Amino acid sequence: MHNWRNDIKRQLLVWGTVVLSGYLLGQLLLVTLIALLLYCGRNYYQLYRLAHWLSKDPETRPADPPESFGIWGEIFDGIYRLQKQERRSSAYLESIINKAQESSAALEIAVVMINKQDNLDWWNLAAEKLLGLQYPQDKNQSITNLIRNPRFHDYFYGENYADTLTMDAPGDAGKMLEFQIALFGEHERLMLVRDITQLQRLARMRKDFVANVSHELGTPITVIKGYLEAIIDNKENLDEKWHKPVQQMRQQSQRMENIVRDLLMLSSLETKAVTRTKDTTSISALIGEIENDTRQIFIDKSHTFEFSCQDEVKILGKRNELYSAISNLVMNAAKYTPSRGLIKVTAKFTDTAYIVEVRDNGIGIEAEHIPRLTERFYRVDVSRSSESGGTGLGLAIVKHILARHEAELHIESELGKGSRFVCEFPLYRVRAAEQSVTAGNEGHQNYHPNSASVS
Secondary structure (H helix, E strand, O other): OOOHHHHHHHHHHHHHHHHHHHHHHHHHHHHHHHHHHHHHHHHHHHHEEEEEEOOOOOOOOOOOOOOOHHHHHHHHHHHHHHHHHHHHHHHHHHHHHHHHHHHHHHOOEEEEEEOOOOEEEOOHHHHHHOOOOOOOOOOEEEEEHHOHHHHHHHHHHHOOOOEEEEEEEEEEEEEEEEEEEEOOOEEEEEEEEEEEEEHHHHHHHHHHHHHHHHHHHHHHHHHHHHHHHHHHOOHHHHHHHHHHHHHHHHHHHHHHHHHHHHHHHHHHHHOOEEEEEOOOEEHHHHHHHHHHHHHHHOHHHOOOOEEEEOOEEEEEEEHHHHHHHHHHOOOOOOOOOOOOOEEEEEEEEEOOOOEEEEOOOOOOOHHHHHHHOOOOOOOOOOHHHHHHOOOOOOHHHHHHHHHOOOOOOEEEEEEEOOEEEEEEEEHHHEEHHHHHHHHHHHHHHHOOHHOOOOO
């Protein structure tokens, strides 16, 4: 600002001198015109020097600004400072990009950047190994042309990236890949791909191991339990001091048998392929059977049971699996609810689903345990589960059965007030008789057996 003031003062002084000289010479117009031409010529020359300086290759070492004074000198120096600042910023950003590319090159996870035209912008070395991408041939190629798989096409354009996609590697059916995509910028995508072949193999080995061990344990446990029952039937011939130990052994052998039974069922659910079926199960009949069984088993606890279900509602699925899932929830509610408690089972339509709800007013569960309740052998209270004879596998079985029927399990609970377990089935798996569904519920009667696949 100080230079601007000085330049204005200097310009006023020069033009004052020009006007005075023209007046004294009697040629004011001519002298002023000559001075104006000289002034314009000087400014045009400075503009030429500026354009020539800026036209030099910016990638080379920045040239020193032209020498000048006054306002033009300040303009040259200011632009030169901005150039240096921009080059420092560019160098810093370039170093960050280089470090990011170098670090991603060392990753075993494939990293692929896809622009808003769905074409490849950049990828790391792992992407070349896992996806077979080649540089520079594949640059700016459409990702769906390079990964030709209908499932990947649907996942990529469906833009439902909350879940990952698992499928065979392109051109290598023996390798299993997991795809995860995130949107950023102007509808650009970052795709991460990792090889999960070993994880899948280990998971299969674990399932096979559990299934084989459970199967092998079945026979010896049955033999042990049989002999213990025979001993108890003839306990009058047994020394009294052995009565309690033998009874405890029988109880524990029964518990081991229950664990093996549940492990075998869980293993069967995990390994058995999902097949198409048109079987339907009457929910009212199923809940009625579960009600009778539960009342008989827990008759000593004097619970109050309330069962309500819309008549003639049927769900597309296997009856034995649905019975196992719902009865597990009802049995758990009765088991962990103190005597004279209330157990309510309700089956009904909602706006978006058909639900089977099991509610109790029992001891409840602390919030921190709820996310892990469906894990195998997870126990809220080890001593309580042991006393009740629980295996720790019931809710894991429920979760797997519901997943095979495209349903979800939701759990709500409050310590000391009770729990609520909800099985939520999609509407297209449910149908109801016309006389039991009002015209307003026509949307609930969608039934598409060809679009569903269950065990």
